[in-house]
Amino acid sequence: MTKDRYRRQALVRELGQNGQDMLATKHVVVIGGGGLGSNSANLMVRMGIGSIDIIDYDSVELSNLHRTSVFSEEDLGKSKALVLQEKLQKVNMNVRAKAINQRVTSENIRAFVSDADVIIDGTDSVPLRLLINEESIRHNIPWVYAGVYETVGMVMGILPKNTPCFQCITQNIPKSTMKEIPVLGSLPATIASIQCNEAIKILLGRHPKGLIIYDVWNQCFDSMNIQRNPSCITCGRK
Amino acid sequence: MNIVKINVTVYGRYKNIAGNQTIQLDITDGNTLRDVIDVFVKQYPMTKKDKSRMIVTKNKMYSSYDTMITEEDEVSIAPPVVSGG
Numbered sequence: 250m251t252k253d254r255y256r257r258q259a260l261v262r263e264l265g266q267n268g269q270d271m272l273a274t275k276h277v278v279v280i281g282g283g284g285l286g287s288n289s290a291n292l293m294v295r296m297g298i299g300s301i302d303i304i305d306y307d308s309v310e311l312s313n314l315h316r317t318s319v320f321s322e323e324d325l326g327k328s329k330a331l332v333l334q335e336k337l338q339k340v341n342m343n344v345r346a347k348a349i350n351q352r353v354t355s356e357n358i359r360a361f362v363s364d365a366d367v368i369i370d371g372t373d374s375v376p377l378r379l380l381i382n383e384e385s386i387r388h389n390i391p392w393v394y395a396g397v398y399e400t401v402g403m404v405m406g407i408l409p410k411n412t413p414c415f416q417c418i419t420q421n422i423p424k425s426t427m428k429e430i431p432v433l434g435s436l437p438a439t440i441a442s443i444q445c446n447e448a449i450k451i452l453l454g455r456h457p458k459g460l461i462i463y464d465v466w467n468q469c470f471d472s473m474n475i476q477r478n479p480s481c482i483t484c485g486r487k
Numbered sequence: 488m489n490i491v492k493i494n495v496t497v498y499g500r501y502k503n504i505a506g507n508q509t510i511q512l513d514i515t516d517g518n519t520l521r522d523v524i525d526v527f528v529k530q531y532p533m534t535k536k537d538k539s540r541m542i543v544t545k546n547k548m549y550s551s552y553d554t555m556i557t558e559e560d561e562v563s564i565a566p567p568v569v570s571g572g
């Protein structure tokens with residue numbers, strides 16, 4: 250039955266049955282279960298990852314529904330992580346899905362990500378991403394940054410000490426004062442799909458390349474070649 | 488007047504705004520990436536709101552606006568890193 254489930258995906262030459270079997274041995278941690286995280290968790294479970302932890306402290310709000318997947322009106326007020334676990338587990342009983350209904354901090358992040366083969370960024374803040382980045386570099390755990398704003402999404406697979414890290418490309422960002430980030434409803438699903446492509450490739454041993462920039466309104470899809478910054482305060486070659 | 492010609496590769500919607508992925512900017516004042524950004528924004532005013540937050544690389548290396556450049560350097564400019572989720 251498991252073989253039948255993934256039959257069409259295993260036919261993909263780049264993956265094959267070996268790749269599919271390999272995915273089933275991998276553990277993914279999704280930090281944030283909103284627009285990006287819910288869509289990415291949904292895809293990873295359907296594609297046959299071995300196990301997935303979904304970490305989010307918030308509950309489902311009406312204003313989340315336009316850009317998330319999986320959630321419905323009956324979930325309003327419930328824990329995002331728990332709803333995702335419950336519903337996604339029903340999608341694929343071969344995957345071990347676990348909800349972690351906690352806020353990620355510098356004190357607890359290590360415990361959450363220590364077993365991860367890849368971390369998927371479903372957060373909506375730069376400071377939290379910098380925390381994930383530091384942990385990733387310190388403990389050699391790949392992660393895939395993704396972010397959205399209005400009609401623009403960005404994705405970058407980060408392989409510690411191989412590719413640029415998040416700090417390498419964000420040194421001069423001023424602190425955001427924006428309370429609510431505007432987002433086209435279809436954008437997080439689009440960007441989460443690209444994020445999952447990068448995550449799957451990393452899990453199967455491919456090296457990610459550059460910063461992907463997709464402006465869906467202007468039909469611009471770019472991959473910007475950025476190299477590691479030797480003086481990066483997080484990953485620099487000291 | 489000393490004009491420094493800088494080849495710039497632009498990404499995302501800047502490509503639409505500039506009408507091309509590669510452009511050449513004439514820098515008449517100064518020799519840092521900030522001066523390149525100033526000319527870029529002046530030439531393409533629709534990019535102005537991003538001015539202080541653009542992703543800028545010199546020879547593919549993310550660089551601060553104060554980084555010095557010469558005509559031999561390859562500069563890239565992209566819209567700011569996005570952080571929503």
Ligand SMILES: [Zn+2]
Nearest residue numbers: 414417481484
């Ligand atoms: Zn770095």
